[in-house]
Amino acid sequence: MENFDAIERILAAAGGEGRKSLSEPEVYRVFELAGLGAPKYCLYGAKGFDAAAAAADACGKLPGDKAVLKLVSAATLHKTEAGGVKITDKTPEALGAAMKAMAAKFADADGFMAVEFVPHSAFALGEELLLGARSDDAFGPVITLGPGGTNAEALTKSLRPGTSPSVIPARLAFNTGAWERFLAGSWIWKYTSGKVRGGRELVQAGEIIKWLEGFSHLMKHFCDGGSSPWAIEEFEINPLAVSKGRLTALDGVLRLRPAKKAALRRKPSVQGVDGLIHTKSAAVVGVSEKKLNMARIILNNIVKAGFPREHTYIIKEGVAEIDGVKCFPSPAQLPEKVDMYVVAVPSPEVPRVLAEAGESGKVNGVVLISGGMGEKSGSEGMAGTVVDAIAAAKDKNPDFALSGGNSMGIVLNGVKLNTFFIPEYKMEHPLGVNPNMAKTAFVSQSGAFVISTVSKMPWLKPAYSITVGNQQDITVPDYVERLADEADLKVLLVYMEGFKPGDGLALAKVIEKARAKGKVVVLYKAGRTAVGQKAVMGHTASIAGDYLVTRLIMESAGALVAETFDEFNDLAALACTFGGYAAPKHGNTFFISNAGFEAAGMADGVGGRVTADMSKELAAEMDGVLKEHRLDSIVDAKNPLDITPMATDAAIGGVVKAALRSDEFSGAIVSMIPLTAMMNTLPKGGAYPDDLDKSFLRAAAEEARGEGKPLLFCVGSGTRYEPYCDYAQSLGLPVFRSADRAVKMYAKYLEYLLG
Secondary structure (H helix, E strand, C coil): CCCHHHHHHHHHHHHHCCCCECCHHHHHHHHHHCCCCCCCEEEEECCCCCHHHHHHHHHHHCCCCEEEEEEECCCCCCHHHHCCEEEEECCHHHHHHHHHHHHHHCCCCCEEEEEECCCCCCCCCCCEEEEEEECCCCCCCEEEEEECCCCHHHHHHHCCCCCCCEEEEHHHCCCCCHHHHHHHCCHHHHHHCCCCCCCCCCCCHHHHHHHHHHHHHHHHHCCCCCCCCEEEEEEEEEEEEEECCEEEECCEEEEEEECCCCCCCCCCCHHHHHHHHCCCCEEEECCCCCCCCHHHHHHHHHHHHCCCHHHEEEECCCCCEECCEEEECCHHHCCCCECEEEECCCHHHHHHHHHHHHHHCCECEEEECCCCCCCCCCCHHHHHHHHHHHHHHHHHCCCCEEEECCCCCEEECCCCEECCCCCCCCCCCCCCCCCCCCCEEEEECCHHHHHHHHHHCCCCCCCEEEECCCCCCCCHHHHHHHHCCCCCCCEEEEEECCECCCHHHHHHHHHHHHHHCCCEEEEEECCCCHHHHHHHHHHHCCECCCHHHHHHHHHHHCEEECCCHHHHHHHHHHHHHHCCCCCCCCCEEEEEECCHHHHHHHHHCCECCEECCCCHHHHHHHHHHHHHCCCCCCCCCCCCEECCCCCCHHHHHHHHHHHHHCCCCCEEEEEECCCCCCCCCCCCCCCCCCCHHHCCHHHHHHHHHHHCCCEEEEECCCHHHHHHHHHHHHCCCCEECCHHHHHHHHHHHHHHHHC
């Protein structure tokens, strides 16, 4: 963009006066220099102000029959509310009287503006927009578009969260068609462009794209690490008015500050990250030969997982071996270069241990279990020493990489490696392969989040369970980027607390890459509030970004964003179970229960992408099944279907099979109250005739898998029926304990897949 030098002079002049924002006339001048639309205006200083002369001058220069009189004052931020904006007839008498009254009211004014009146409706949706931009540590410059006007904030709050505003990082906006996709997803633009019922096009897309691109160019030039010494902290127009097929800024705010130097990160090499997810050799530092300390638990878990002993080592002086694993006094004496060097020593020893590892040339990747370096007040100096040790190691070996600190460890099922420091008797480790599950990676900043999730869902056996901790070198996006390249990996589960500078943008890019390759990405972002961000800082010493911005950007990039921990678990269950299936062609779903309240509850959940239609032909086929099982006298085939407690497993199975085989349905949700005597819902061998192998579940699960259609199972009863749930889960069915929750989560999953 031309005129950057002129804009920089405006910013420098304001900054030189100690101001943090531009005046409205200065903002209008920026619009003009940027080639954007500002109304015509006349500016008059407060000193020696002559209202009559100013009014006569303005009437001769401004077009139209009306004019807008505006206060210019650094002390008055909200001019409209303070009475600093007045629309008047454009005559010397009317404008002069208004100027005189405003000058009397605001004795400390910096000046006054007479501005061209731009006719438009302030009450019709889409005729006033809010266009904003801000500097963000995680994403770089971010552009937003939402409804404008005096009620913009109230309107936005009244909408469903995420509906408005629309958000896009400026650095992602220059891919082919990026602006068009952004506008297609903008709620307010649908009104401006006439894409609502009864609407009409008020302005063409090219006009708003000119503004969006102009803002992007400005924000990317005047940013941290850019070529200018000044950064635009925030830039907002409200309203950006639609008038006669054009957009005109009627008010603007631009906040500035000195630009900060870019925090350049020495990104770990592909080979460095790869060694930690495809490990061939491992060593542990900190193992005690006398007690079961953290490092020894890790050693035992490595041995029990089945990782080759001949490529497992301990770094310890004066001991030949511990638990059958050879010891070496220093990393320099290892017989081979080690891919994963697990460090679990007291935090004061960490800098020395890392320095030895780097100097040895025998260590490629470190998993730093030790914490207390940067998370705890007063430990910032130690964190700096660790960073220096990492840099020195990279100077000697460019493929040196560190994961952590404060990491729980890594579990790699492909090579049978488990470096979690949780004893086996405390939880079932995520080892082995679940044949009913799509190949999955679980990448989390929080190790506790991983073990909590796995403990609640022991069927979850990710190929990779990676806990990243403080991201002192390798970050979550680094791992996700590497894993996105694995063709047979279908699902990425990601837990994120805080971003390092620029890492929000990096994660969005790799999610977009993963989604383009057909992978499902389920994301939970913590640190959503001021208190939450403070908690995150205390745990990982990372930068926590604004949650709404993060959520909107990540959803736009292709992430399935969970709002709660339970929702994350539910969506993970759906993704891991169905991630290997072809995307459904539609959302028409079959619902069945043996209880009327559940059928009604599932019906209440139908909406959006989820429909519950059924043809007369298919209903007739199901009526035949009901007749075969003597249920036709009490129930007719419909969707949702209350098959009543009188239905046997055979009847339920017959109906479900008919639904799954039909092209009318993309999937099915089956919810059963298991207390009926007609069904097999308890394990064989008790003081009852039930036998789970005689239930409808096995045949239904096989049918769903054969058809490649999701089948969700719900058991709406108490803990006595946990074996029933476990049995269904063992067959590869995601299990819910309430029908309405199952429908809600399936609807969100379908919305994600179908768009």
